[in-house]
Amino acid sequence: KNEVEQSPQNLTAQEGEFITINCSYSVGISALHWLQQHPGGGIVSLFMLSSGKKKHGRLIATINIQEKHSSLHITASHPRDSAVYICAVGGSNYKLTFGKGTLLTVNP
Amino acid sequence: NAGVTQTPKFQVLKTGQSMTLQCAQDMNHEYMSWYRQDPGMGLRLIHYSVGAGITDQGEVPNGYNVSRSTTEDFPLRLLSAAPSQTSVYFCASSYSSGPGKETQYFGPGTRLLVL
Numbered sequence: 076k077n078e079v080e081q082s083p084q085n086l087t088a089q090e091g092e093f094i095t096i097n098c099s100y101s102v103g104i105s106a107l108h109w110l111q112q113h114p115g116g117g118i119v120s121l122f123m124l125s126s127g128k129k130k131h132g133r134l135i136a137t138i139n140i141q142e143k144h145s146s147l148h149i150t151a152s153h154p155r156d157s158a159v160y161i162c163a164v165g166g167s168n169y170k171l172t173f174g175k176g177t178l179l180t181v182n183p
Numbered sequence: 184n185a186g187v188t189q190t191p192k193f194q195v196l197k198t199g200q201s202m203t204l205q206c207a208q209d210m211n212h213e214y215m216s217w218y219r220q221d222p223g224m225g226l227r228l229i230h231y232s233v234g235a236g237i238t239d240q241g242e243v244p245n246g247y248n249v250s251r252s253t254t255e256d257f258p259l260r261l262l263s264a265a266p267s268q269t270s271v272y273f274c275a276s277s278y279s280s281g282p283g284k285e286t287q288y289f290g291p292g293t294r295l296l297v298l
Contacts, residue, residue, distance in 0.1 A: 117291055
């Protein structure tokens with residue numbers, strides 16, 4: 076079973092700061108997913124990565140397959156970015172394994 | 184498109200009662216899954232389906248049944264509710280670009296309290 080670890084568990088930032096959330100996993104994967112869960116509970120997929128880097132607006136996700144590590148960066152953070160960010164990994168069996176999430180709070 | 188819908192939004196049960204959590208999607212996705220989310224733990228897979236008529240167990244299947252008679256619907260049945268099943272339940276549907284590459288679309292969740 077793949078073990079997925081996220082760090083930090085909690086992160087508080089000031090508006091405008093650059094934010095990094097990390098995810099590491101123990102077994103080779105076919106893809107890594109980043110998701111966002113808003114305070115109301117809704118979960119949205121942000122990225123799916125097999126290699127390299129993806130960017131969407133102020134969000135950037137990178138993955139290093141050899142080191143089994145991914146990072147999610149938020150540039151120019153804003154209070155509306157406050158949410159739980161979840162990392163998940165997918166293997167060969169159509170089942171995703173999820174990390175416990177990182178609670179991000181961005182203060183104005 | 185409504186996306187993924189779940190009913191009810193909130194339910195209180197007594198120990199031993201049974202109920203069905205409904206999930207429907209209108210995106211013609213092959214894959215559907217049920218997860219539970221508990222404080223301090225990641226989302227955990229209960230059951231999943233790769234198409235109509237095909238279901239399989241996830242990480243925590245005990246106490247739950249599923250069936251997939253149509254592409255659109257994937258109900259989750261609690262056979263005899265227990266306090267340990269108090270949780271938030273999410274249904275998700277997905278299309279796949281290959282194993283592990285499913286982009287998941289989540290429903291809004293059902294909060295279940297078992298007394």
